[in-house]
Amino acid sequence: MTEKSTKAKVTEANEAALELGTRSDSERSASLHRIADAIEDSQEEILDANAEDVREAEEMLASGEYSRALVDRLELSPSKLRSIAEMVRSVADQEDPLGKTFTARRLDEELELYKVAVPIGVIGTVFESRPDALVQIAALSLKSGNAVILKGGSEASSSNRVLFEIIRDAASELPGGWAQLIEAREDVDTMLGMDDSIDLLMPRGSSEFVSYIQDNTSIPVLGHTEGVCHVFVDSEADLSMASEIAYDAKVQYPAVCNAVETLLVHEDVADEFLPDIAGRYRNADVELRGDEATREIIEAKPATTEDWSTEYGDLTLSIKIVEALESAIDHVNTYGSKHTDSIVTAVTERAGTFMRAVDSASVFHNASTRFSDGYRYGLGAEVGISTGKTHARGPVGLEGLTTYKYHLEGSGQTVGVYAGDDANPFLHEEFEGEWNSGRLSEE
Amino acid sequence: MTEKSTKAKVTEANEAALELGTRSDSERSASLHRIADAIEDSQEEILDANAEDVREAEEMLASGEYSRALVDRLELSPSKLRSIAEMVRSVADQEDPLGKTFTARRLDEELELYKVAVPIGVIGTVFESRPDALVQIAALSLKSGNAVILKGGSEASSSNRVLFEIIRDAASELPGGWAQLIEAREDVDTMLGMDDSIDLLMPRGSSEFVSYIQDNTSIPVLGHTEGVCHVFVDSEADLSMASEIAYDAKVQYPAVCNAVETLLVHEDVADEFLPDIAGRYRNADVELRGDEATREIIEAKPATTEDWSTEYGDLTLSIKIVEALESAIDHVNTYGSKHTDSIVTAVTERAGTFMRAVDSASVFHNASTRFSDGYRYGLGAEVGISTGKTHARGPVGLEGLTTYKYHLEGSGQTVGVYAGDDANPFLHEEFEGEWNSGRLSEE
Structure with a gap:
């Protein structure tokens, strides 16, 4: 039952990602500003839900299962909420990480290759019990055009649920499934097997937990097990x-x-x-x-x-x-x-x-x-710090949530004429240029 | 016995990688030119070894186990060897993929952050039976400062062994273990478990084989299973x-x-x-x-x-x-x-x-x-084509074999003064600059 619903969520995210990736920066940024406003406007609702989490955590503190530090990190206040909203606005106002042309190369006359920044797709995240983590990760994912699966600490479940709903409602003009909340530990295991639908996993947590993730999935994992x-x-x-x-x-x-x-x-x-x-x-x-x-x-x-x-x-x-x-x-x-x-x-x-x-x-x-x-x-904010050596290293911000795609603009070229004994040579000249949806046709 | 020796080879490669990464472009390129010369000078020896592989393959062809295409791909000729040597020279003459500063950012006065291109470390490769694949992969790895574990097709084993020895001998001024040849299928399984020592796996081969690799290692894998x-x-x-x-x-x-x-x-x-x-x-x-x-x-x-x-x-x-x-x-x-x-x-x-x-x-x-x-x-040449969405996408050349490192040049700064109520602000100004081994000290 749980498994089925997690799978459905990931599939939905996958479909949403394809559409989200084509939305303009101004659309993504406008949604982020609406999210920031909604967080400030829903202060009471958020603090109520958070008080519930804190109450339960205090009980666990009394029984010695939680530390004082954990309870402190969990607790929200009006001023913390204001700074969370500010953080969302600062992510919104960052330079667009998408669409940039990294290199433009003329392979031959009227055959131009552009390497262009695009979102990765669906990011699966698992993070600790600070409720601001959910907002930060969702904001960075949205700004970079990625759909995101959010799994927060169970200690923050009431706060996370309310924050998630506020975010989704405030960004209702985006493709519905772009953000998904999952809650049970078993749901994480379901994610690990969905290598067809999830493009990157970013777990935060204990080094045992991150190692567990790395050992049980073929999805690329970005994160760090230890900081020695x-x-x-x-x-x-x-x-x-x-x-x-x-x-x-x-x-x-x-x-x-x-x-x-x-x-x-x-x-x-x-x-x-x-x-x-x-x-x-x-x-x-x-x-x-x-x-x-x-x-x-x-x-x-x-x-x-x-x-x-x-x-x-x-x-x-x-x-x-x-x-x-x-x-x-x-x-x-x-x-x-x-x-x-x-x-x-x-x-x-x-x-x-x-x-x-x-x-x-x-x-x-x-x-x-x-x-x-x-x-x-x-970097504006970070989704995590990576100690791996591929894709992104060290603190990972918006840029680490993007990848690139090659766009080739031709005018009917076939490979046959560039092969064999009297092959056409390639030019391979770099030039200054931005890819802009099919420049060569309709002349 | 086999396992132990593969582990020793990977460990050796790991140590060599640390040193190779600090060698200058002119040293790496000079080694590549020596390798190209050695391949031309050793034509007879290479063709003899290759003839052995081809003889065995013809027998398998007769018994229906190999295809004509496989035997054709396996066979070397003086002109093929010349073009292999030329390919190595063209890799040598590419722009240095290392040391480039991607961004330089002033965090505060006399606190400068540089994001610098560096090698990945140790690359584990598995490739098909064309003997030129070994030379191409070794050349790209060396140019990009990476140590490499080479596992070629068993059909090409005599050719691969001779080519490997020629390469190692010609590049004798490099740290000894930078290139390692492994030969048995079990050695591949040993690699898959060595996530402490191998930073990236690049398998080429059937889609079943690449999937097997992805499912059985926590090392990042770059490659493609299918081309639909x-x-x-x-x-x-x-x-x-x-x-x-x-x-x-x-x-x-x-x-x-x-x-x-x-x-x-x-x-x-x-x-x-x-x-x-x-x-x-x-x-x-x-x-x-x-x-x-x-x-x-x-x-x-x-x-x-x-x-x-x-x-x-x-x-x-x-x-x-x-x-x-x-x-x-x-x-x-x-x-x-x-x-x-x-x-x-x-x-x-x-x-x-x-x-x-x-x-x-x-x-x-x-x-x-x-x-x-x-x-x-x-891109000069490619080590493979990636259908994954992280690190490197599409055809992977020298750039895909590099990563980056953050270099921070300070003058005694501590985080304490940038935290709390009267925190110093950050400047976060990008500037034009190249990191060049500690510019701020000894004034």
């Missing part, structure tokens, strides 16, 4: 800068994937650097785990090999002393998760070596790993 | 142009994935168009299968629903009469394989509607589907 990020304090680092960066990267918000988990320190500066930063960390209640060399300088629990590949997501940090830039690079490439890694150094060349050799989506020089984020990168 | 391509002859078509295109698309080379399988004809022109083209097809020994309306006009076997989604790969063609442009679009989106579809029409607007609505990697106007090919598109 590093800060490397080089021998040539400005140590007070290094202290600010190492502190911010761990303490400013330790629960997120772009927080640092392992601090690597060059042996030449370890004696001078470690006692100061260890004191600051201790004042912020950070638990330190160090290798042997570290523990000769500061107090710390012994770090095991497991620590090097652990995402604590909490006020815990492992520290290792390395003897050279190359050892730091090796450590990051061996134990990191290809997410975000930063070197602090005053020497350009050493930064360049690190940034070229470290195989991560984001590599930083003299900046906190916490900058690795779609909003901070100027 | 369409030509739609619109009511507004120039019918003599339509005849040339429909004929070329089927007859010029029917065994390839970009050949047409279903001809859609607008009912307004069916009476005039079909008898002529049917006569030409019959002279070329094309078997026709038509829907009822078609068979009222010309002689053809009845087409079943199965025909609409069948890739014949041979001199067989299905024909359907449609009553409107929209019905043609629906048919293509329902039964096609998102590969290549062409409309023949003299009306710009109708072409635009078709090209926007058809959800395929390549959509053509007044040109044969057979143009869908990396060489004809001007």
Whole structure:
């Protein structure tokens, strides 16, 4: 029963995607502005539904099943709703990610090839219990012309249901099935098998969950399982800068994937650097785990090999002393998760070596790993952060929700005349031009 | 035993990839020129090994297991070897696909974000028995800075082994493990499980084989299972142009994935168009299968629903009469394989509607589907054609073998000052600039 209805929803989304992809930017943006207005106008209804979710979550908190942080993230307020509406407007006002011609190439006279940005099609998403996640993902999908299957956390089910209905009603001039809400865990499994109808999966959640998705579908998956990020304090680092960066990267918000988990320190500066930063960390209640060399300088629990590949997501940090830039690079490439890694150094060349050799989506020089984020990168908003190496890497915004299509405009050409012994040669000249629905005919 | 050695090869490739990615374009291109020279200098050795493969294939041909076409594709000649060497040189001389800065954005003063083209890492490839495939794939991988695992058809094993050794020896200044040859079918299964070490799989072969790969790995897969391509002859078509295109698309080379399988004809022109083209097809020994309306006009076997989604790969063609442009679009989106579809029409607007609505990697106007090919598109060469919708679509050349990385150049920034109530604003200004190994330090 559930399965049948999920399949029907995905099929509907698939049909809607074909039509949505042909809607103009002004139509998609106008719908987004209507959605933003509707969210503000329905404040009471949304807060009522949200209060229900919060009430249930408080009960789970009392019984020890939920954390305070989860309940806090769940709770909406009038000011939060206003900022959600603002976020939708800012997505609406971004440059159109569709229709752009990436390259135009003349293959021969009157035979022109255009590589054009188009939506991907149907995006299947699974996200955590912040109710603003549903709105953000729906807004980015709509702006990029994609149909979207939304599966939020069950803790936010009442809020999600109301927000979903407001979005769908406000965008009633769009092809009906462009957004679909699914609610049960079994529905996710149904999605995993629908590789004919879903073009991309974007799961957010625990690393076990994302791995489960990757292992159980042949649909392409964009996401990250872990954020094991590093800060490397080089021998040539400005140590007070290094202290600010190492502190911010761990303490400013330790629960997120772009927080640092392992601090690597060059042996030449370890004696001078470690006692100061260890004191600051201790004042912020950070638990330190160090290798042997570290523990000769500061107090710390012994770090095991497991620590090097652990995402604590909490006020815990492992520290290792390395003897050279190359050892730091090796450590990051061996134990990191290809997410975000930063070197602090005053020497350009050493930064360049690190940034070229470290195989991560984001590599930083003299900046906190916490900058690795779609909003901070100027992408407007993000649907997630990818640690995979194909399609889209790092924070994924509108551009990561598009793909391209080749449009070839001919005047009757056949391949036969370009083959064999007296084959016509190709021109293969790039030129400035935009594809604009069949320019060569009707002359 | 076999498994262990494949794992060792992949691990070696993984280490080599990290180093290869930091080599300059001139180093990579010089290696390619040395490979091209070595192929020409080793002509005798290669032809001897190839003769062995051909001898064995002739035996299989005699026993009916192989086709004449397979044996022909397998056979090398001095002139084929020269053109293989030329292909390697042309890959060498392509523009460097790496290092390019796609966008440069100032997040704040002295906080600059660069999105830079980098290699993907380790590419696992499985390809058919043409021995030139091994050289082409190895050349494209090297030019794009990727390590590559090569698994060719067993029919070409002697040729492949010799070519592989020549390539490795000629490129001895590169990190040793960048190219790896594997030979057994079980080795492919070993690759499928190595999602920690292989970043992308590019299988070529039967649609069953590609589906098997997709269903049995969590590594991203780029390729196509089927090429069910369409030509739609619109009511507004120039019918003599339509005849040339429909004929070329089927007859010029029917065994390839970009050949047409279903001809859609607008009912307004069916009476005039079909008898002529049917006569030409019959002279070329094309078997026709038509829907009822078609068979009222010309002689053809009845087409079943199965025909609409069948890739014949041979001199067989299905024909359907449609009553409107929209019905043609629906048919293509329902039964096609998102590969290549062409409309023949003299009306710009109708072409635009078709090209926007058809959800395929390549959509053509007044040109044969057979143009869908990396060489004809001007991509230099291709590693394959993708019918997936993420990462790379259509013919995949050097660009499809690259990804990007974010480089952030700071001067000590922490996220704390950009958060909270009196947060610093971001600038988010795009500017013209290339990342060049740490420009901000050492002033």
